[in-house]
Structures are given as structure tokens and as C-alpha cells.
Amino acid sequence: MLESMPGRGERLRFGGIKHTRHPASQERKMSSYQTEAAVPRHESSCYTVWFRHGAERATVCGLIVALLGGLPSHVAFAEQAPGAATPATSSTSPQPSRPAITRADLAAAYLRLEQAFFCRPLPPEEVARINKGFDQATQAFFLGSNAEAIRRIDSLTESLEPEERKPSERGILSLRVIVDPPVLLANTPQQVVCRVTSIYDWPAHDPTTSDLRLRLVGPQDRIAMERSVAVPLGKGSTIDIRVLLEPAADRLAPGLYRIELAPDEGHGVAMARVHVIDGAALDQQQLANDKRLQQVDVRQGQLARALAICRARNRLLSDHPSEDNSAQFLADLNRLASDVASETSALESGKNPYWNRPGDYWRVLEVGTREIPLRLYVPKGAAGETPTPLLVVLHGMGGDENMFFEAYGAGLIKSLADQKRLIVASPLTYSFGSDIKTLHALIDALGNDYSIDRDRVYVLGHSMGAGAASGLARGNSDTVAAACCIAGGRFQPAQDSAPILVVSPELDGIVVPKRLQESARQAISEGMPGELKIMPDYGHTLAVGAILPEAIDWLLRHRRATSP
Structure with a gap:
């Protein structure tokens, strides 16, 4: 909501999702929030709200509001999700409270819909209906109505399944x-x-x-x-x-x-x-691994980074995995326990267990004193001496580092990486941001474990991640070969910018398509290298899985323009 403040600017009401991570347990939690702040009126300004709570650090990536000519650009939220019930008072005795909805509950509903939506071709009118409905569910999620969001998503999933299913099966x-x-x-x-x-x-x-x-x-x-x-x-x-x-x-x-x-x-x-x-309880295995890792004597270099990764992976082992930490609730903990034990043994022998390691696994990126969660996929053919392109993918608000590998086309990114021989890295966007130094740290860290083709480093982002991707591409053609921004981004001509493919879903119910398209067209006309693609029948999120094959082909046609 905007309230006019003559002579001072605007008063904005921010609403969104707060992500917290406890520094000791690494447990992540998600909750909704609303707050208000007075902000000055500036052309093309971007505001991000940060909070700090005692022992926890919380990054709030709610509505990242750009003001173009004094109006909120790109982002469009209703005060209440269409059709959402308004809370009402009642004099009846309270019903037993339901357990709090977790990220695991939200993820389960979302992944069921993705699998149903992308498993077969649909006529355009069905594609449009599902996309509009999912954007309405997204609005409910951003407003903190998680049960309503899941109900809407489940309704869409059921509408894609065979009608002969019994009522009890649908319920x-x-x-x-x-x-x-x-x-x-x-x-x-x-x-x-x-x-x-x-x-x-x-x-x-x-x-x-x-x-x-x-x-x-x-x-x-x-x-x-x-x-x-x-x-x-x-x-x-x-x-x-x-x-x-x-x-x-x-x-x-x-x-x-x-x-x-x-x-x-x-x-x-x-x-x-x-x-x-198999073996001892996970809590016991974690303690035993930790004692062994404390004895590993490395202070810097490749093995020091490997030790930090192994310690972070070991912290995921728990007899009570958190349903608010997708790195735990999506993991096969039995396999993870076996892998961490082997990685610990390798470090004790002075070896880097992640050197040319193929496959899909979770790790962290150290940047100064910070650890950024990261999911990595390396095709078998990419783990060798031949330099391999690197694709950095940045999720949108409400997601995390696992989203591209589980959703956004039901995990399509991994099969595309196999086909195109790409290493794909998906960091936690809230922590990664748009600082080019963080991207350099990622390239250097992965370059210690794999042969990275530094002339073919690409960035692709969705929504909030598109904003980060556009920031990384701007003025950094000596690092980024090309970028793709889906349903978001901040565009302006800048010297030595990497080419940007801007994808605007026509039915986007979260980011206003007209404003995104106008912003991209203006920047391109003023010299920003790139293209604008409009996707008919698609909304804010489901567009990602549909456009990924074309977007990756577009990126791979580019190479770094200049050398550092």
C-alpha cells in the first residue's frame, strides 16, 4: 500500500516472507511479516528491508519495491488473495488447533502440482487457467495464508488428475x-x-x-x-x-x-x-564425525574449503530433521550419512572428497565469515579436465537453494545440464545477492574442484533472483557471458554489461507484465544488450519450467566478451 507524504516521498507497507537461520543449529524457519516504512521518492530506486533479531540473523526479502515516477513498478499484490476467507469472530468453543504448516507441507503441494502440470502437454486455455490459479495461491502465500495457498494448489492438482477418482481419494x-x-x-x-x-x-x-x-x-x-x-x-x-x-x-x-x-x-x-x-543413530554419527573433523589439520586452501563443506553437510545429520529446512527434509539421510563418513575419511587422508565429484549434492560457499547454502549438479561427463560451462541459477522469494533441482519444471534443470554438459550451481539467493564479489568467490571455489570454462559463466534468475541476475550482469561482461531474467529484474544501460534475455510471462499475477516489458524495452533502446521475450498463457512461476530449455540455448550462444 502507498500513502502519500507530500514533500517527503512515499510511505510503503511491506509484506512478505522472513527467513531466519540460527547460527548454531543452522535450522531455517520461515514466517510472514508486515511492516511500514517511509522512503524517499527516487527514480528507479530499489528497497530491501533487513531485520536483525538477537542471536538470529533474518534477511527479509519481502516486496522489493522499485519506484518509477513515484509508482510501485513491477510488483503487484492484492491486500488479500482473491477468494481468501476473511477471519471472523465466533462465540463457539475453539476447535483443537492444527499443527503449524511447515515448508515441507508447502513443498509437497507445490511439487505435486509441478509433476501433474509438466507431465503432459495441455491446451493453451488449460495452461492459462493453471497459471492464473497458481499466481493466486502465491499471493495467499506471500500474505501468510499458507493453508489457503495449499488448498488452492491442491485444487489445481486435482483438476489435472483423472476425473474418475473417488471423492475420498481426492480428499x-x-x-x-x-x-x-x-x-x-x-x-x-x-x-x-x-x-x-x-x-x-x-x-x-x-x-x-x-x-x-x-x-x-x-x-x-x-x-x-x-x-x-x-x-x-x-x-x-x-x-x-x-x-x-x-x-x-x-x-x-x-x-x-x-x-x-x-x-x-x-x-x-x-x-x-x-x-x-544403517548403523548408529544419526545424532551419534554426527558427533563422531565432528570429533574426527576437529582433528583434521588444515588452515587454508583447497582442503580448508573442503573441510568447511564437510562440516556443514555433517550438521544436516539429525534424528529429528527439520521440516523447515529443505536441505534436511528433501535429503536421503541414510545416503547422506554414508557420504559424510566417506568424506571425513578422505579429509583425514589429506584428500579433497569434492575434487571432480559428479552428481547432485548440497554444500556451502564460504564468503568471508558467511556460509551460503548451495546445491550443485555436475553431469558425469563434466567431471574431468575439459573446461565446462557454469550456470548459476537464482530462485525467487519464498524459495531456497533446492528449488531449481526439485521444482521449476519438476527438476528439469538436471536433464538439461546432462544434455548441454553444464555445471549448475544454485545458491540461496537471499545470501548470495547481486554482489559481483560473491559470484567471483563462487567461481573460484568451484574452480578449485572442477575445470570451469570462465568464458562461459551464465546467470539465470527468477523473480527476486532475476533482480539479482540483472545486477550481476550489469557492467560485468568480463565475468558474466550472458544472463536470463524471468519475471523480474532491474534494467538500465551500463558500460560493459553482459547480454540479458528478459522473459515476461503475459499472465504474471505478481510482477506487472506491462511495466516489466516497458522497463526492458527502454533499457534495450538505450543500449543494454539483450532481448525481450513475452510468454503467452503463462504466469509468474510456472513459466520457469516452460522457458528453461529455450533460455539455456540462448545463454549458450554467448561467450565472455572481454578478459579480466
Whole structure:
């Protein structure tokens, strides 16, 4: 909201998502916020709000507001998501409170939609409908209405699935399962409590009780155990059911398991993960690794960086992984524990365990005293002596370093990296920002482990990440060969800027397409090297997966114009 302040500028109400990371535990949390601030009126100014809370550091990347001619440029948010319910007072006795919605809940709904949307071609009118609906869900998310956001996303997912599914099968998406404990020991008899609750009221016309199957499903889709559970579905139904699973020891081989809910006949929906660990408990393994790593004597150089990476990866090992830290809730903790143990042994032998390491893994980038979370993918053919192009991808607000590898086209970036022989690095955008020194630090760090073609370093960003990408490209053609900005960015002609492909989804409900296009056209007409592409039928976020193949081909046609 803008309030006029004659002679002083504008008064802005900022709303968005606050990300916090505790320095000791590294646990990350997300919450919504609103605040107001008086800001001066400047042409093409950009404002980012920062908060600091005691022992926690919080970076707030809410509405990054650009003022063009005194009006908010690009960003468009409603005061309330269309169709969102207005809170009302009630004199009735309070219902039992639902557990807080976590990043894992939001991620599960989003990933289900991505998989349903990108698994097959859709007619243009369906593409447009889904994109408009997802942008409305995004607005609800930014306004802190997480249950409403998930409800809208689930409704879109259901609309893409076969209509012959039973009502009880559709209602499953409104539920969640909380598992205690989420980490078990292999070949050991244990009890698992599964708490079935609702995220939102499923909009059935009449309340009904559905007989569902709750399953513990292991590797190769082997059912380790299942129980029946009667779940009341429908508006006003209070769901808080605890189901006890006691799988036999010989049914718990090491591996990654999932908890499913399914109707008596039909496909199950994955609701939670269970990690069955080989060896000691993860907390014990983490402590043992930490003691060994403390004895590794490296003070600088390549092994010092490798030691920092190994320590950060070791901190992810926990018997109670956080559902607000995607580096934990998306990980296969059994595999991670095995990898960290091997990495620790390599460091004890004076070897760098990340030297030419292929595959997909999580690590950190040290920049001064900061550690920036980073997801990296290296195709098998790229781990060698031949210089390989590097693509740095920057996610949008509300996302994190795992978003490009799990979403944005259901993880399409990895198959494109295989096809094009690209190393892909996805840092946490909030920490990475648009400082060229941070990009130099990333290139140097990866250059110690891989053969990077420094003439072909590319940056691609979405929304907030597009703003960072445009900043990295501006005036830095000696580092960045080309950049792509999807649904965002700040554009102005500058000497020695890298070429920029600006992608504007025509139905964008978050960033105003007309203003983004006008800004890009003006900068290009004034000398900014680049192109503008308008995407019909697509909205703010789902456009990323659709444009990635074309965007990467465009980037790869460019090389660094000058040498440093």
C-alpha cells in the first residue's frame, strides 16, 4: 500500500516472507511479516528491508519495491488473495488447533502440482487457467495464508488428475501425516506414531467418513506395514488421529521409506518420509564425525574449503530433521550419512572428497565469515579436465537453494545440464545477492574442484533472483557471458554489461507484465544488450519450467566478451 507524504516521498507497507537461520543449529524457519516504512521518492530506486533479531540473523526479502515516477513498478499484490476467507469472530468453543504448516507441507503441494502440470502437454486455455490459479495461491502465500495457498494448489492438482477418482481419494490431499520418530534404526523393532491431521477443510458438501489405508512403503515400493484408518472428511470435520505402526525388524532394511494414505482401491499419496538408518543413530554419527573433523589439520586452501563443506553437510545429520529446512527434509539421510563418513575419511587422508565429484549434492560457499547454502549438479561427463560451462541459477522469494533441482519444471534443470554438459550451481539467493564479489568467490571455489570454462559463466534468475541476475550482469561482461531474467529484474544501460534475455510471462499475477516489458524495452533502446521475450498463457512461476530449455540455448550462444 502507498500513502502519500507530500514533500517527503512515499510511505510503503511491506509484506512478505522472513527467513531466519540460527547460527548454531543452522535450522531455517520461515514466517510472514508486515511492516511500514517511509522512503524517499527516487527514480528507479530499489528497497530491501533487513531485520536483525538477537542471536538470529533474518534477511527479509519481502516486496522489493522499485519506484518509477513515484509508482510501485513491477510488483503487484492484492491486500488479500482473491477468494481468501476473511477471519471472523465466533462465540463457539475453539476447535483443537492444527499443527503449524511447515515448508515441507508447502513443498509437497507445490511439487505435486509441478509433476501433474509438466507431465503432459495441455491446451493453451488449460495452461492459462493453471497459471492464473497458481499466481493466486502465491499471493495467499506471500500474505501468510499458507493453508489457503495449499488448498488452492491442491485444487489445481486435482483438476489435472483423472476425473474418475473417488471423492475420498481426492480428499486425501487436504490431510497431512506427522511421523514420530522420523528416523528409525535398521533391523530393529520400533514403534512409529503417525498423526493424521487436516491442513484445511476439504470442501465436501456433506461430511463423510473415508476408510483409508496408511502404509509404510520402502525401497522398490515394498509395503513394510499398513493399517486401516477411518478419517472424517468434510467441512467442519475435526481430524486429529494417531495411528501406531509396529513394523517387524526384518521388514526394516536400510533406505528411504514413505508414509502413504490411500483409499481401499486406488493410488496412494505420499504424505511423509521415514529414514531407516544403517548403523548408529544419526545424532551419534554426527558427533563422531565432528570429533574426527576437529582433528583434521588444515588452515587454508583447497582442503580448508573442503573441510568447511564437510562440516556443514555433517550438521544436516539429525534424528529429528527439520521440516523447515529443505536441505534436511528433501535429503536421503541414510545416503547422506554414508557420504559424510566417506568424506571425513578422505579429509583425514589429506584428500579433497569434492575434487571432480559428479552428481547432485548440497554444500556451502564460504564468503568471508558467511556460509551460503548451495546445491550443485555436475553431469558425469563434466567431471574431468575439459573446461565446462557454469550456470548459476537464482530462485525467487519464498524459495531456497533446492528449488531449481526439485521444482521449476519438476527438476528439469538436471536433464538439461546432462544434455548441454553444464555445471549448475544454485545458491540461496537471499545470501548470495547481486554482489559481483560473491559470484567471483563462487567461481573460484568451484574452480578449485572442477575445470570451469570462465568464458562461459551464465546467470539465470527468477523473480527476486532475476533482480539479482540483472545486477550481476550489469557492467560485468568480463565475468558474466550472458544472463536470463524471468519475471523480474532491474534494467538500465551500463558500460560493459553482459547480454540479458528478459522473459515476461503475459499472465504474471505478481510482477506487472506491462511495466516489466516497458522497463526492458527502454533499457534495450538505450543500449543494454539483450532481448525481450513475452510468454503467452503463462504466469509468474510456472513459466520457469516452460522457458528453461529455450533460455539455456540462448545463454549458450554467448561467450565472455572481454578478459579480466
